[in-house]
Amino acid sequence: MSSDGRHPPIETVTLTDVFGALADPVRLLAVRTLAGLGSSPCNDLYRAAGLTIGRSTFSHHQKILREAGLIHERIDGARRILSIRTDDLDSRFPGLLAVIATETAPHDGTTTGRS
Amino acid sequence: MSSDGRHPPIETVTLTDVFGALADPVRLLAVRTLAGLGSSPCNDLYRAAGLTIGRSTFSHHQKILREAGLIHERIDGARRILSIRTDDLDSRFPGLLAVIATETAPHDGTTTGRS
DNA sequence: CGTACTGTTCGATGACTGTCGACATAAGGA
DNA sequence: TCCTTATGTCGACAGTCATCGAACAGTACG
Numbered sequence: 001m002s003s004d005g006r007h008p009p010i011e012t013v014t015l016t017d018v019f020g021a022l023a024d025p026v027r028l029l030a031v032r033t034l035a036g037l038g039s040s041p042c043n044d045l046y047r048a049a050g051l052t053i054g055r056s057t058f059s060h061h062q063k064i065l066r067e068a069g070l071i072h073e074r075i076d077g078a079r080r081i082l083s084i085r086t087d088d089l090d091s092r093f094p095g096l097l098a099v100i101a102t103e104t105a106p107h108d109g110t111t112t113g114r115s
Numbered sequence: 116m117s118s119d120g121r122h123p124p125i126e127t128v129t130l131t132d133v134f135g136a137l138a139d140p141v142r143l144l145a146v147r148t149l150a151g152l153g154s155s156p157c158n159d160l161y162r163a164a165g166l167t168i169g170r171s172t173f174s175h176h177q178k179i180l181r182e183a184g185l186i187h188e189r190i191d192g193a194r195r196i197l198s199i200r201t202d203d204l205d206s207r208f209p210g211l212l213a214v215i216a217t218e219t220a221p222h223d224g225t226t227t228g229r230s
Numbered sequence: 231c232g233t234a235c236t237g238t239t240c241g242a243t244g245a246c247t248g249t250c251g252a253c254a255t256a257a258g259g260a
Numbered sequence: 261t262c263c264t265t266a267t268g269t270c271g272a273c274a275g276t277c278a279t280c281g282a283a284c285a286g287t288a289c290g
Contacts, residue, residue: 015137015214043267054251056249057249174239192286195236
């Protein structure tokens with residue numbers, strides 16, 4: 001099962017949980033970066049994301065993402081290998097990961113003809 | 116146009132904004148209910164959603180949904196007709212509305228076979 | 231005009247949350 | 261064993277947020 005005490009079974013995850021976890025720019029960036037990396041240790045993800053927050057804060061975000069069912073942690077010696085729970089998420093919320101991967105350019109108004 | 120000072124142009128809306136707006140159970144319920152109604156006055160939506168919060172609180176949530184680009188308000192006499200900004204959202208975040216419409220049964224564990 | 235209906239705005243309040251720094255734990259190497 | 265690296269936990273603090281009630285504003289109707 002998914003439930004090893006640290007990762008919630010995907011069936012118990014709600015959209016509110018997921019949206020709440022992704023509502024923070026740091027966490028959304030982390031998820032996107034991790035999606036690009038496939039899987040990586042915390043520290044690699046931390047650096048790859050180019051975050052300026054402290055390690056303890058990152059650990060806090062990581063916990064929220066894990067408890068929201070978005071990421072998986074595999075213990076490998078002294079490090080935790082992180083990965084997106086792709087299969088689980090695709091089965092429970094089809095299309096969600098595609099939406100997350102959407103490039104969001106805040107001022108990309110080139111295709112509009114509005115006032 | 117979308118930009119009448121009350122509704123943000125859809126290009127300026129970010130995923131963080133949208134996820135933040137949908138992170139609250141009341142607002143997620145409101146959006147889902149409104150999606151089912153098509154369009155309706157605030158009060159009808161309020162009652163249809165079966166909410167127990169006060170009107171002023173609902174008005175607060177409504178404002179957040181509007182400013183996040185999720186809903187549109189059309190003034191019709193003494194009432195505001197609410198509707199989902201379906202076309203805008205489909206073009207900016209394809210698949211998002213489908214994800215929102217996902218039925219979320221918290222204890223539906225019939226399809227899992229994960230490691 | 232006055233009453234009812236619809237919806238917003240304001241101030242206060244309690245809860246939640248992101249952040250930090252300091253400390254703890256665990257593994258690996260010199 | 262000691263030191264370094266990797267990561268989590270704890271306590272504190274400041275900022276944000278959901279909620280309420282009361283007051284306010286616009287419209288419809290008699």
